[in-house]
Amino acid sequence: MHNVASIEIEQDIIQANDKLAYGNRTKFDEKGVFAVDLVGAVGSGKTSLLETLIDEMDDDIAVIAGDILSKFDAKRIENKNVPVKGLNTGKECHLDAHLIGHALPDVPLDDISILFIENVGNLICPADFNLGAHVRTVIISVTEGDDTAEKHPMIFKGADMAIVNKVDLADAVGADADKMVQDIKTINPDIPVVKCSLKTGEGVQEIIDLYKKFQNQ
C-alpha cells in the first residue's frame, strides 16, 4: 500500500531571485560601487549610451555586458579601455541576479565607482528580475514607435529613470517624443525622464547629473 500526502512548498521563484539580488546589492554597497541596470529594446542605444557615458563621466566605470550569444557589445566597450565582463545568457531573454552574482568575481569592484549592467535587449522579461542594482534605467528610442512605453508598462513601473533616445530622428520617423515622455510619466509619475540624442549630445549632461544625484542619495 502507498499512502498519499499533501506537502506545502510555498517557494516563490521570483522571490528566490530577489534574495540573490539582495546579496549582489550588499556586495556593491560593501565596495562602495554604484550599480546601474540598463534595460532597453534591441537597438534602443544601450551600448551607445555606455560608450558616451564612459567618455563623458569622471568616474571609474566597469561594465557587465549581457547578450544572448555574441560578444559585439562587450568588444565595443573593451575599445573604451574600461573593464568589461561579457555575459552570454545563451537562450535566455534577460539577466538574472544569479548570473550577475557569478559575473561579479570577474569585475574589479575595488577599482571602480560605477558598474553599468547592460541587460539583454528586451522590454518584457527583465521586468520580472531584480539584479540588485541601485538604479534601473530604461532606454527606448523614437524609432521603436511612440507607443513603445504604453505597450510595456511593467518595465517602466519598476524603473528609477527613463531615457527617450534618438529624438533627433522623431520627425523623420513620425514619432512624438513628448507623447513617449508623457506615457512614461503616466505609468510611473515619480521617475525622471530624459529626452536624449546620443548623436547630437542632447540630454547627455542631464543623464550624467541624474546618475550623480542617485549616487549621492
Added chain:
Amino acid sequence: MHELSMANSMVEAILDTAKKNGAIKINEAVFEVGELTMLNPEQLKFMMDILREGTIFEDAEIVINMIPVEVECESCGFTGETKTDENMDHLMTVATCPECGNTRVHILQGQECTVKTIKIEREDENA
C-alpha cells in the same frame, strides 16, 4: 523565453521536496502565477512537460492558479483588485487606481510565481 528557466526552477523545487519526503510518485502540483508576471501559463506547462519526462513528476496533474492584481492607491487609499481584461492592455491597469484614477499606486499582489503544494505517494511504513 524565460518560461524555461522558471519551469526549471519549479520542477527542481518539486522534485527536491518530493525526494525529501520520500515520494515514489507525485500526483498533483499546484502553482500560483501573478497576472503581472511576464509568464504565460500555457508555455510554463509546456516547458514543465519536457522537463519532467522520466521523473516521478511525469504523470502529475499540474494546476496553475492565476493571481489577480491588487494595488494600494497613495491618493485615496483604495486597496484591492484592479480590473483586468483578456488582452495585453490589462497591464495598464497597474498604472491606475480603479476608484480615483490616480496613477500613484503600489502593487500589492500579482507579481508572484510560487510553487504552492504537491500531492505525493509514498510507501506505507507498515507495508
